[in-house]
Amino acid sequence: MNGKEKNTENTSAHAHISSYSEHFGTWVALILLTLMTVFISTFGADLRTLTVATAMLIATVKALAVALYFMHLKYDAKIYTAWMIVVMALFVFFLIMVILDYITR
């Protein structure tokens, strides 16, 4: 069966079926990013703050890969992505408020 084929017999569920190879590809990317972040932190730069930023950037790329492909957000109804953005915005708002609180003490 083609991975992109529409599942018309079940309208209550979503139509898209992710292929095995797509999941495997996502996994390969995640493993490579993991090895990269370990390598950078263990053998990498002397600039501590820069390594923290790099580690967080890599973690975010990994999280996006998991959310979009494993959690199927890329192919699902847009409402889930919209919710996710709202929740992340809420978190960033908390983050900014906490930072503002600490730097203005």
Place this chain on the structure above:
Amino acid sequence: MADSHIFVLPNSGHNFDAKASKMGMWLFLFTELLLFGGLFLVYMIYRFLNQDAFLLASFELNVWMGTINTIVLLTSSMTIAMAITALQKGNAKLAITLSWLTILAALGFLVIKYFEWSSKFEHGLFPGMDHFDGLPLGERLYFYLYFFMTGLHALHVIVGGVFIAVVIRLIKKGKVTKERYSLLENSGLYWHLVDLIWIYLFPLFYLIH
């Protein structure tokens, strides 16, 4: 008037709504994200205030055990995602095998975690132990957060594993099928969330260098 006291739901007997159950799962996952999000904020502030102590304390962790556990979790995320694909394509047997592999990975993760925590106990690095209580505040804060956050995460690993085991049973009973795979999908979503949180826990606790 005679049968006005009988209230029948419009969809009685067909209380299956894949979309609604998925939305419910996502809403629950958002509360989980904010639960851990709060903890990450606490971590951020204490790390900012105790940068050197956090660095020093992080050397107690074994980067390689953390890396192996990360790979184990990422692999289990792939197997549960593939299990959903298998069930959607009608291959229940493969879906069950892949789900078992996910549970196996969950157990592997917990075994490694057990060895990691045991070695901390052996070094007296647990709140209440003499060595721990003698540490500077910054290092103690690091370990408080380490034990609480990885402990709460490990609890989620256990719950996720049990959830998947229940779904395997239901697939065998024919209650979760090619047409009704919501429960497998939701257990998968929960499992990916566990993975998602670990993706941040790993660099924040193991990779401070």
